[in-house]
Amino acid sequence: MNFDLKICGLKTPEAVSAVLEGGATHIGFIFFPKSPRHIGVEEAGCLRVAAQGRAQVVAVTVDADDDYLAEIVNHVRPDILQLHGQETPERVKLLKERFGLPVIKAFAIRNFDDLEAIKPYKGIADRFLFDAKPPKGSELPGGNGVSFDWELLTKLDGDVDYMLSGGLNAGNIAQALVQTGAQAIDVSSGVEARAGEKDVRLIEEFLQAVGEAKAMAASQTKA
Numbered sequence: 001m002n003f004d005l006k007i008c009g010l011k012t013p014e015a016v017s018a019v020l021e022g023g024a025t026h027i028g029f030i031f032f033p034k035s036p037r038h039i040g041v042e043e044a045g046c047l048r049v050a051a052q053g054r055a056q057v058v059a060v061t062v063d064a065d066d067d068y069l070a071e072i073v074n075h076v077r078p079d080i081l082q083l084h085g086q087e088t089p090e091r092v093k094l095l096k097e098r099f100g101l102p103v104i105k106a107f108a109i110r111n112f113d114d115l116e117a118i119k120p121y122k123g124i125a126d127r128f129l130f131d132a133k134p135p136k137g138s139e140l141p142g143g144n145g146v147s148f149d150w151e152l153l154t155k156l157d158g159d160v161d162y163m164l165s166g167g168l169n170a171g172n173i174a175q176a177l178v179q180t181g182a183q184a185i186d187v188s189s190g191v192e193a194r195a196g197e198k199d200v201r202l203i204e205e206f207l208q209a210v211g212e213a214k215a216m217a218a219s220q221t222k223a
Contacts, residue, residue, distance in 0.1 A: 044076045
């Protein structure tokens with residue numbers, strides 16, 4: 001089974017280069033003005049060129065209107081849309097049809113009832129992303145550097161295609177992969193020196209930790 005690794009919230013050529021050189025399969029640009037990781041569409045359009053043929057480009061939005069989404073799609077030419085707001089199943093379906101792109105629908109998780117919320121989106125969203133509920137007072141739906149109880153994911157149906165997010169870093173990624181068996185992960189704040197500022201060294205350490213964790217899991221499977 002393929003393993004997908006997305007590093008999100010990229011804003012500089014140095015960060016994009018480190019992510020691509022490290023073998024990430026997806027890079028994410030965030031289009032949400034309240035986020036310290038927000039990037040302009042023209043700037044993202046320039047940065048995405050480096051990913052051509054190397055990684056899929058994900059455009060992350062939060063309840064964006066059609067005009068803004070059209071601007072993003074036209075300038076950035078993403079491979080995937082990630083919807084991180086309160087988009088309904090009907091809205092997800094409409095956007096897929098309008099833009100002809102697959103959609104990752106994000107959900108904030110605290111308990112199993114939060115996972116139940118994905119049911120109306122099955123067969124509509126192409127993949128789910130599970131992040132932690134934002135801390136009290138946060139205006140950001142993701143990228144808060146907090147995780148949720150990964151044990152909840154063991155109760156999911158095996159056919160649910162999801163990306164694990166929320167508080168992942170080089171120190172806990174091995175445990176996260178062992179506990180969940182996730183085949184797709186997303187990280188943002190876990191590779192930052194401070195909010196919105198990616199650190200090349202932390203990116204390299206995270207990617208190395210993922211590689212080591214995958215190698216260990218493979219050796220245990222063979223044994």
